[in-house]
Amino acid sequence: MQRLELTWIGKGNDPKIEPRILLHDASKDYGDPAADNMLIHGDNLLALKALEQEFTGRIKCVYIDPPYNTGSAFEHYDDNLEHSTWLSLIKPRLEILRSLLSRDGSIWISIDDDEQAYLKVLCDEVFQRSNYIAAIVWQKRTSPDMRGTISDAHDYLLVYAKDAETFKNSRNKLPLSEEQANNYSNPDNDPRGPWTSADFTAQGYRPNQMYTIITPGGASYSPPEGKCWKNIEPVYKEQLEQGRFWFGVDGRAMPRRKTYLSEHDGVVPWTWWSNKEVGHNQEAKKEILAIFGASNVFDTPKPERLIERVLTIASNPGDLVLDSFLGSGTTAAVAHKMRRRWIGIELGDHCYSHCLPRLKAVVDGEQGGISKVVEWKEGGGFKFYELAPTLIVTDGHGQPVISDKYNAEMLVAAIAKLNGFAYAPDSEVFWKHGRSQDNSFIYVTTQYLTAEQLDDIARDLPEYEKLLICSPAFDNGLGKRYANIDVRKIPQSVLSKCEYCVDNYNLNIINPLELDEEEWDDVEQ
Template sequence: MPILQWLNKEEAVVKAKHCAYRLLEEIPELSYGDKDNQNLLIQGDNLEALKALIPFYAGKVKCVFIDPPYNTMSAFEHYDDNLEHSKWLTLMYPRLELLRELLHNNGSIWVAIDDNEAHYLKVLMDEIFGRNNFVASVIWEKADSPRNSAKQFSSDHDFIFVYSKNSEWVPRRLPRTEESNSIYTNPDDDPRGPWLPGDPYANKPYSKGLYTIEGPTGRVFSAPPGRFWRISEEKLRELDKDNRIWWGPTGNARPSIKKFLSEVSDLVPRTLWKKQDVGSNRTSKNEMRKLFPGQASFATPKPEALIERVLRIATEEGDYVLDSFLGSGTTIAAAHKMNRRYVGVEIGEHARTLCQPRLEQVINGEQGGISESSGWKQGGGFRFYKLGQAVFDEYGCLNSDIKFPTLAAHIWYLETKTPLNQCDSSAYLGSYKDIAYYLLYNGILGDRRPQGGNVLTSKVLESLPDIEEHNGKQIIVYGESTRLGESRLKQANITFKQIPYDVSAL
């Protein structure tokens, strides 16, 4: 497959692997509401933040929505948008790689972009997500009116590229709208309600699709040359008996098959998203003004209704949503109102001055944006984090301040490439593909001495939680050292791995 090349691409390709793996450190005074429902707002560079999320969220995120700087060569109030072209590609490549790792097998990623970088981004995403996982390029009508000062064209739209993690992904259908229902009518007062006359012909050859049929007035109809009836004569007569065939107001027109509104399903998503349905740039600017009256507005917010549509198609309640170029916090505000769980990452100070207070308002019952359409009242909460210490120092050695749950999640991910779902502070981390994993660290076995219980001895082996259940299974134990000889380890089917030497960075 042809791929994109640019100066320093090699650097971009290894960047995700080489970037520091950091802890997330909570700032409790900026967290708000019920903090235990797993919603996170993180201030920091999203490359390091995404890497920190991997051991906990890999394969869990149902929908990533990002709206990265478009590279419009502008300097906005809250961030700069003027990277040299190849630097922009180097910014995006490793972040998209990590986002892919975080996506659920049945997940999708949505990226807002405009003509400045869209066509390069498409090729980049083809490389990272696979060309056959490209789903659609949505056109969002962002402008309300033309910009007459434009030198050449006034741009009315942005793109939103949609890729799925695998090609089997099926978008959820959208609820029918008044507009989509309004084309159904009921000229014959059918008690089953409004209907649409459906085409009775098909282009595809059909062995039972060539016949002539007489209508109520005696007029005879056959399929037009080169086309076929889409149902057999027998079926057509059966539908006619049930008043499901329409022969026109006088009974003299060619038959059509009635499609009742009460029997059609919700709407398949389409690629043209109009401003009257999902809002425009003006809508989002107004939303910001209402949220932060008198304050310098964020230059490039998205309307909540746009995100609402994305989340309706890509997620259901309780699913994880991630936005790592959070801006003013629209994605997580909409996700909160729609009862999705979320992670938002923003590098700028506006993580604290816009995203955090915006979420507080939402939790307190803010009624702008999509509050009405999503039935939002109030409640919930989130934790605010910043990027903390590196888990490994510059020589690759484990930082001694690392706590048990962090090391447990890290080791679990290293071994299984899946996130550790629950870490209930037990030395037994769980089993994966018939291998049981144990971690002896931070005195997890209850021995309060600093190094207590971190060494695998015969006594420790006997006291390991659930150990007898793994008889005959392969067991991997991480610990500071072992006093068991090779033959004893072999006999118990144990592979011992030594902390910190056998614990590598991701």
């Protein structure tokens, strides 16, 4: 059966991404050494591929704010190729992000009108249309942009789940706002505290819900025409005994059922998020100015309250949150303050100039943004990682060789990952460098492998275990010497697994500036 899908120039020519290892730079770690939060510097497609083996199915919430496609970003292309290039940038990232999501996980994508429609159809394909949750409208401005024909007042948050039904059962409701809580009062001094009341009628006719109610003041009510009471009479009488009905000050009004503030389990999220509730562009700029000053401003931040709303709905304390377009570090900062674990990826110098100092400040107890609302003090920490260089390069004779930037430990880890093994050197068995889920092991050596050495290993290898040995050279015939041992040559055995020597899959797409000069003047005052 043919399915509906979005087609563009270059679709299907997806890159074979090298699953590189991550190099821990302990000199940039900060805070609690036991913390497992990760700040990663590197191309985000390569970094996502690096995470795939360990984190598939473990991420509860992904929030990304990818580059918005604009004419200024593609001034050398015609419109058709412009959209195609942008979609080719996003698709492979979405596919890996989907694999990283847990079954109850969700992805939230900030996007504007330039690509929202295209992105929606693409996400229907990647995540399946049945897992589409909502297109949330965020009111990003406080006043119209006078330069526009019709001023754009909003951006979107496209929301998809790994599995819609599982997400529905696990997502959180929102707490009542102060304005909503103020609608509760206690005019009858009910011992259960403040309450609000709701109509006790329902649409339709149900014979067992058609009875007469006599109020405490003696008034008599039957359901209005075309309606019935919301519950059968025994349920009504039980709740009446509990004092859960309001009949007006004189006891003669139409019955209304009470809902108590103390029993309220939250508000179901809806798709309109006003700037009063979750912040706006100018608020985000002020937060960045307060942290970095005017000389180190990030162009397109999001307000912390916006990310707080996302994480409140889609995650709980201790859950893993991922942002692979980290920018100025807002998602990681908010996740940290909300006691979530996090992984943030940023390619550019923003990782050093914005993310790193901002997250250090959060650990130290920075009090901007949502800090006071969530009662953030200080604590936690994170580890810093760089992407390893490409494993295979070309020598002066045009032949593929292992990069001289790899030491023995890095080589073992990289070859293990390329072959689908988790790097886990055994402290007692020297030839067990990693293992896979099917009780197979890998041994990577930079030395020539002899038949005698292989025989020694085979004597210690149980028949029910399998072993892959990777070596630059070995005696003839070793590949078939034992049924449960596979001997392969490096680098030849991994050449076809992916493309090497690609360090940047970024197309240098830039976001448009969100504030004009007049708005900047308002922010700085």
